[in-house]
Amino acid sequence: MDRPRTHRLRLRRAVAAVFAAATPLCLAAAAWADEAATASADAAANAAATSAADPATAVAWINTARLPLLVALVIICGSVVAGIALARSGRPLRIRRLAALDAVDEAIGRATEMGRSVLFVPGIQDMTDIQTVAGVTVLGRVARTAAEYDARLEVPTSRSIVMAAARETVQAAHFTAGRPETYNESNIYYITDEQFGYVAAVTGKMVREKPAACFYMGAFYAESLLFAENGNSIGAIQIAGTAEPSQLPFFVAACDYTLIGEEFFAASAYLSGERDQLGSVKGQDLGKLWIAAAILLGCALATAAVFVPSLAGAAASFKAILGG
């Protein structure tokens, strides 16, 4: 038996084993969640009465109302860790190409040829928002390419911690590109925390300096279209990435390329090319498989409950565990 076939068989067995283990776990958890919900309501009432009388009442180890979420988190995290383990075992990894990231070189190359700057906007949220973290990791790659091409990269930020993190990232990128002397920290600067004050400053800069490439990677709200339309009016190549579902249509309409939701989070792994990171993306896909299976199972149970009334309890419990 050749090696790839062995890998495929191992993967199938692993997926089947995980499914086999998780299905009864989910059903058991669903049944348990029903009981726990009732019990925790009684317990909460009792605890309120007891704690009023005795302030030294013991605190619970675990929040039972959040236990189904914990089970789901463990399953998803387990899938990601399994993906990383599979990648480390040497399994060949194939990740779908992301046009938006492949266009990074083209956009920066164009800016270099035109002698114009590259603008990177890391959103308007602080480093506590995972989208900002994802945006800053993409900034690393953009900064490395800009350093290699000797293009001027500007990063205006709306949070001072983001400015500090962006400076670290861009400096690291210049080191990686072998051009530490071209790093200029004054190109990464803080403007204001105020949403529309920040928009006014950045769009004003865009209109005056006309950057040839604009990147919008992070958390955006009403300002997304203001940035994208201004960028469009100056003829810049625009690449956006966000996980704000309400802002995605604006970016899709006004930008050349958009990283939609999960693509945005997969971007840093995709750009790094490291096996561990690519493995985590594969694990993410495995998690998606889980969710698809749960949706199908839920649909099947709900449909079956219409014809077999005795299954109504199981369907309701399954819905309860999924937070419905």
Place this chain on the structure above:
Amino acid sequence: MLQRTVPIAILGLSGVILMLAYFSPLTTSWGETVLEWFNILAAVAFVLGAGNLLAVNLEKISSRRPGWAYAAITLLSFFLMLGFGLLKVGAVPNPQHPGVHLAGNYETADSPFGWIYEYVFSPLTATMFAMLAFYVASAAFRAFRAKNTESILLLGTAFVILLAQTAAGMFLTGWIPEDSAFAFLRLDWMKVAITEHIQTAGMRAITIGIALGVVATSLRLILGIDKSYLSKG
């Protein structure tokens, strides 16, 4: 080496504590402590941000770079508001301590600080936000060009939703009885079908993908697999 190991250790520890705090009431206070660390860092970083604002704009003015006048206006506004706020210029006296100037309220429109915020800053902000309407129109104009099948679908959907949102929707199809076999031709029926079924399904698919992406990214950071945000030290 230490410059990369210590931040990763702090990040991993903070991530694990915040996760524990969410699921275990026993560790809730730990999570609160970690968030307090962030608030302390943010307060220090705010000084860093203000310092950077001064440095960048002063440099722009002193070297007479293009747009230096904007930098001068920025600094003037910065110091004006800082002075009004810190010194509580024209603050409304506190009824409980009328003799103590610093106990006064400086956020009402009766004080210079509140007046500038209310009558200068807020209208400027509202103006920026109001421009969105024009940008939506220009973006829609480009997006709704019927150049291929997807664009035609988009245009058709937008047309149905726009008509259904206005009185024209009821005027055109309101005469079709709601309980008839042709009720699906009513524009309000189509709008509900599109927004509550097709759009919701698509949005949920995106949201599920985002949730998985958040978990995977958080895990990469907590486990120290993704170190791209750190300098080379």
